[in-house]
Amino acid sequence: MKIICDKNLLNFAVQTVQKAVATKTPMPILTGIYITTKNNQVELEATDYEIGITCTIDAQIIENGSIVISGKYLQEMVRRLPGETVNIETNQEDKTILITSGTAQFNLLSLPSEEFPVIQRLKTENKILVKDNILRELIKKTIFACATDESRPIFTGGLMETRANDIRLIATNTHRLAFKKNEIALQSKKLQIIIPSKILQEVAKLLTSDVPIDVEITWTQNQVAFSFDGVYILSRLIEGQFPDYNKVIPNDFSTEITVDKQLFLAAVERVALLSRDGDYNIIKFLFKDESIMITSNNPEIGKACEIIPGNISGKELEIAFNAKYITDILKNLDSDIISISLNTSLSPGCIKPIDDETYIYVITPVRIN
Amino acid sequence: MKIICDKNLLNFAVQTVQKAVATKTPMPILTGIYITTKNNQVELEATDYEIGITCTIDAQIIENGSIVISGKYLQEMVRRLPGETVNIETNQEDKTILITSGTAQFNLLSLPSEEFPVIQRLKTENKILVKDNILRELIKKTIFACATDESRPIFTGGLMETRANDIRLIATNTHRLAFKKNEIALQSKKLQIIIPSKILQEVAKLLTSDVPIDVEITWTQNQVAFSFDGVYILSRLIEGQFPDYNKVIPNDFSTEITVDKQLFLAAVERVALLSRDGDYNIIKFLFKDESIMITSNNPEIGKACEIIPGNISGKELEIAFNAKYITDILKNLDSDIISISLNTSLSPGCIKPIDDETYIYVITPVRIN
Numbered sequence: 001m002k003i004i005c006d007k008n009l010l011n012f013a014v015q016t017v018q019k020a021v022a023t024k025t026p027m028p029i030l031t032g033i034y035i036t037t038k039n040n041q042v043e044l045e046a047t048d049y050e051i052g053i054t055c056t057i058d059a060q061i062i063e064n065g066s067i068v069i070s071g072k073y074l075q076e077m078v079r080r081l082p083g084e085t086v087n088i089e090t091n092q093e094d095k096t097i098l099i100t101s102g103t104a105q106f107n108l109l110s111l112p113s114e115e116f117p118v119i120q121r122l123k124t125e126n127k128i129l130v131k132d133n134i135l136r137e138l139i140k141k142t143i144f145a146c147a148t149d150e151s152r153p154i155f156t157g158g159l160m161e162t163r164a165n166d167i168r169l170i171a172t173n174t175h176r177l178a179f180k181k182n183e184i185a186l187q188s189k190k191l192q193i194i195i196p197s198k199i200l201q202e203v204a205k206l207l208t209s210d211v212p213i214d215v216e217i218t219w220t221q222n223q224v225a226f227s228f229d230g231v232y233i234l235s236r237l238i239e240g241q242f243p244d245y246n247k248v249i250p251n252d253f254s255t256e257i258t259v260d261k262q263l264f265l266a267a268v269e270r271v272a273l274l275s276r277d278g279d280y281n282i283i284k285f286l287f288k289d290e291s292i293m294i295t296s297n298n299p300e301i302g303k304a305c306e307i308i309p310g311n312i313s314g315k316e317l318e319i320a321f322n323a324k325y326i327t328d329i330l331k332n333l334d335s336d337i338i339s340i341s342l343n344t345s346l347s348p349g350c351i352k353p354i355d356d357e358t359y360i361y362v363i364t365p366v367r368i369n
Numbered sequence: 370m371k372i373i374c375d376k377n378l379l380n381f382a383v384q385t386v387q388k389a390v391a392t393k394t395p396m397p398i399l400t401g402i403y404i405t406t407k408n409n410q411v412e413l414e415a416t417d418y419e420i421g422i423t424c425t426i427d428a429q430i431i432e433n434g435s436i437v438i439s440g441k442y443l444q445e446m447v448r449r450l451p452g453e454t455v456n457i458e459t460n461q462e463d464k465t466i467l468i469t470s471g472t473a474q475f476n477l478l479s480l481p482s483e484e485f486p487v488i489q490r491l492k493t494e495n496k497i498l499v500k501d502n503i504l505r506e507l508i509k510k511t512i513f514a515c516a517t518d519e520s521r522p523i524f525t526g527g528l529m530e531t532r533a534n535d536i537r538l539i540a541t542n543t544h545r546l547a548f549k550k551n552e553i554a555l556q557s558k559k560l561q562i563i564i565p566s567k568i569l570q571e572v573a574k575l576l577t578s579d580v581p582i583d584v585e586i587t588w589t590q591n592q593v594a595f596s597f598d599g600v601y602i603l604s605r606l607i608e609g610q611f612p613d614y615n616k617v618i619p620n621d622f623s624t625e626i627t628v629d630k631q632l633f634l635a636a637v638e639r640v641a642l643l644s645r646d647g648d649y650n651i652i653k654f655l656f657k658d659e660s661i662m663i664t665s666n667n668p669e670i671g672k673a674c675e676i677i678p679g680n681i682s683g684k685e686l687e688i689a690f691n692a693k694y695i696t697d698i699l700k701n702l703d704s705d706i707i708s709i710s711l712n713t714s715l716s717p718g719c720i721k722p723i724d725d726e727t728y729i730y731v732i733t734p735v736r737i738n
Contacts, residue, residue: 070670080642082635103636103675103677104675105674106673109670267473270449302475302477303475304476306474308472
């Protein structure tokens, strides 16, 4: 193989696929980045069998071929190269790979390219198109609600679904649930898959375009792929039955509160300082008259209490929540004023931006005596 | 005790003494910040017996007294308080401390203030004055050369010395030595002490004034104190005999090189990528004609080679160094062009800014075959 490519373009491709390079693995080949020539372009690939990423860039191909180079070294080297272009060529004699750019010259040992598990693109008719800014927002506003505990795999992923003309993403750890939907053009295929949250986070990080671009999502029974701008991300799906979120989202409430988001968030964060080291990070709320009293009590440290104004209609209510579940959603709400809807101190409540039905957060209270 | 103080001032004082709050200690009292009223001001103190910091601020004293509060919670709480002023008062009944600011109210358990090892200021005639920007520069330009290995304590500190009208700081780990001096006004007392590098780093971080201020340094046989702007930092000294640095700095050289610092640093960092994981991080230099060839070789990864232009006078020379010892000094040199002075491949060399005799770095080569 012998190629010449733009340094910044190569750097972009290496950083893009880097996320899929395995770090701890009994298979050394997975620590490498596979580089191959294809139709007058160069394709970089990495996979750790959880996620596979391919990035295709333009290059001048002088001789076709395929090589595998240590991902760790390639990544650090490429971003530091002094020249504007980079030459990569195989030294047939000693099987090393010569990389030159400006005054710098590296001779790297190659990994056996025939051992690399080349990423196979999904062959399927299941296909929808979503704008990248919509996909990024869906992910950012829901995935934090996933479980981190691997014991129940279904809750470590987000449920992605389409209806006639919307796409929605739902995440839950059974104590809280985040639901977000966005309108999209009418799609002929109905999507309903559970995608690992780690993969969705990587997808969101790679969706960085300034002007909206189309992301093609394709899927089979057990895999999903996101394709945009020369980038192809392949992931396994999580199998199993996601809970029926429609049954989880309550509809009728006896106490409705609206409150300034910044004021509420700052007060919750302060009061939570003392509860944080406790087992459940519990803080109490008393919604009464035109005020919200927020309290915490940690026998080893002390007590905190804060009273802020809020607009409360319906029954007065005392209720306790895990403080982190409250601050997580507040940080993701764009609206200045938020709405909190509750029933009893033992039944789930809803937190939403006011006047926006596309984003709903359900939170289960903690039982207190 | 009952005091009212400005929130930002209190926050400054808490963050300042925070560096001395013990985190891992069998003595719970050392995890606290001691707050006491004194001459119509409030003094905050923390100590872990390695370093002690006192910060004095103005406040309205309503009732004198002394308290100790958990440093960790006080620090996080104060910077988040909603009001512009903070009230702190002891609740005599239950021995808790009530902190109120705006809508927030905290009731913290207090630690027994009579157990706190109050910091005693040094009583001594040994005293010099140094501008804070000079002290900060001395520390920044030398302390990185200290040993991190605690087995030879003398090398974990910097030697601070005064001569007739200069102050100097010298640090070495026996493989490299950094020397920096600055002119100061004639001092009547001669200083010669070894200060732990960790303390010097904290001192440098706290010296953040925009306009130069005087720092008073006082010392006894086994302690040193830095005093400025209401802040008092007390540290133990390291005992022992520091090596005679004048004998370490070579004077005659057979090869003299001048080179562009950025060009040299970037090339060294690239070539060092491959040597970094080796035992000694060794890279080789060949100074010959008008060029510098920098190479590294890692049998498990590959080779790197870079040739950059340099101005070389005297004998050609091949020599090897620990790459980190080279990059450390290059990052601290302000000059665009640097000078490297060498003798043989086995004798120490010097790296300096050109035309500046106040900053000298000595580095011992690594033996190669």
